[in-house]
Amino acid sequence: MKVLISAYACGPDEGSEPGAGWAFVRAAAENHEVWVVTRRRFEQSIERHRAADPVLRERLHVTYHDLGDRLLKAKKRPRDVYWYYTLWQRDLGRIAERLHREVGFDVAHHVTFAADWLPCGVRRLRDVPLVWGPVGGATRPPWRLAQRWLGTRGIVGELIRTPFTELARRTLGDPVARQAELTVALNDDVARRFRHARRVVVEPNSSIDLSDVPPAALDREPGKRAVFVGRLVGWKGVRLAVATIAHPEAAGWTLDFYGAGPEREALAAEVDRLGLGERVRFLGMRPRDEVLAAVRDADAMLFPSLHDSAPWAVAEAATLGCPVVCLELGGPPLLAGAAGRVVAPHGDVIGELARALASTDKTRPEPTLRWSPARLPGVVDDWYQSVVKAR
Numbered sequence: 319m320k321v322l323i324s325a326y327a328c329g330p331d332e333g334s335e336p337g338a339g340w341a342f343v344r345a346a347a348e349n350h351e352v353w354v355v356t357r358r359r360f361e362q363s364i365e366r367h368r369a370a371d372p373v374l375r376e377r378l379h380v381t382y383h384d385l386g387d388r389l390l391k392a393k394k395r396p397r398d399v400y401w402y403y404t405l406w407q408r409d410l411g412r413i414a415e416r417l418h419r420e421v422g423f424d425v426a427h428h429v430t431f432a433a434d435w436l437p438c439g440v441r442r443l444r445d446v447p448l449v450w451g452p453v454g455g456a457t458r459p460p461w462r463l464a465q466r467w468l469g470t471r472g473i474v475g476e477l478i479r480t481p482f483t484e485l486a487r488r489t490l491g492d493p494v495a496r497q498a499e500l501t502v503a504l505n506d507d508v509a510r511r512f513r514h515a516r517r518v519v520v521e522p523n524s525s526i527d528l529s530d531v532p533p534a535a536l537d538r539e540p541g542k543r544a545v546f547v548g549r550l551v552g553w554k555g556v557r558l559a560v561a562t563i564a565h566p567e568a569a570g571w572t573l574d575f576y577g578a579g580p581e582r583e584a585l586a587a588e589v590d591r592l593g594l595g596e597r598v599r600f601l602g603m604r605p606r607d608e609v610l611a612a613v614r615d616a617d618a619m620l621f622p623s624l625h626d627s628a629p630w631a632v633a634e635a636a637t638l639g640c641p642v643v644c645l646e647l648g649g650p651p652l653l654a655g656a657a658g659r660v661v662a663p664h665g666d667v668i669g670e671l672a673r674a675l676a677s678t679d680k681t682r683p684e685p686t687l688r689w690s691p692a693r694l695p696g697v698v699d700d701w702y703q704s705v706v707k708a709r
Contacts, residue, residue: 327430335432356381356383384406428451434511457508467552495516523628528610545573545612545620560594566672623644645671
């Protein structure tokens with residue numbers, strides 16, 4: 319088939335959104351001829367991979383597009399990505415129509431960003447069956463839990479984010495879900511939110527290849543060590559993680575934070591107040607190989623996030639056979655699979671998290687290949703075949 323893919327982020331050898339974009343583009347090109355629209359920041363790495371792979375050279379056609387220099391320079395803060403992305407999708411719609419007139423696509427596929435409340439430019443191709451996703455964002459934490467553990471900054475952010483994104487989801491997401499032949503949800507929460515869509519399947523966007531990571535070190539430090547990997551923001555559950563380590567059931571455990579963010583100072587103050595001393599370390603942003611080695615050697619990943627859709631860090635932990643302690647919210651339980659110790663987001667949450675952490679002493683899960691990129695060509699091909707048949 320001739321497939322048009324919208325991949326705002328599409329970076330070979332990267333994780334998260336860029337890695338997901340590239341993984342789905344690469345998978346689609348296994349069986350189909352693919353035209354992808356992405357940004358210029360990925361051009362060098364994509365062209366390097368195309369030059370080295372005869373299949374990609376033949377089947378992958380790339381259009382690189384950015385907005386004007388003035389808008390690029392204005393995109394300075396992390397939250398600026400939202401207005402920039404919205405304008406980029408508007409341009410993408412025009413690019414998609416032009417390419418469709420030249421090529422005649424059989425399928426259109428919106429891959430990134432994985433936000434179910436942001437616009438989808440390729441939906442302008444009304445005569446082409448649409449695959450929307452994987453998308454996510456619809457997970458909501460219980461308000462009582464959020465109020466207790468988000469902190470002032472996090473509560474204010476949640477009070478703004480929740481009504482705004484739900485309004486955008488109704489205005490932008492629901493019409494796409496009704497138009498798409500297939501909606502791909504990142505987790506079960508998202509699938510329930512878009513149950514009115516024509517057809518919904520659940521498939522995280524994780525694509526984890528850790529074949530080059532060596533086996534766990536034999537000379538590991540004594541004691542029980544947990545790791546947290548991600549941005550230090552309230553909704554990631556970072557305050558919950560510190561409180562869990564302070565609980566008596568977690569005596570003897572230490573916690574290493576890998577990541578940076580606005581909660582860093584508040585967390586350090588809480589560590590001092592609780593007298594945790596050297597039991598909690600803040601290691602900041604570290605090279606990916608170092609972080610993966612830390613997860614590989616850890617006794618558990620403590621990841622009590624309140625509304626993550628599909629965190630790659632959890633998929634990486636499961637792939638490495640590291641137990642994951644998480645809440646029954648959003649994508650972490652799905653990605654953790656057999657490696658997960660899943661805690662209900664109500665009742666004695668801190669005590670249950672601490673007991674779940676202690677329970678990882680009993681057995682270590684086998685590494686999983688569930689999130690390997692090798693699964694994607696077959697998955698994507700099934701999607702495309704099904705939407706063409708449906709149309």
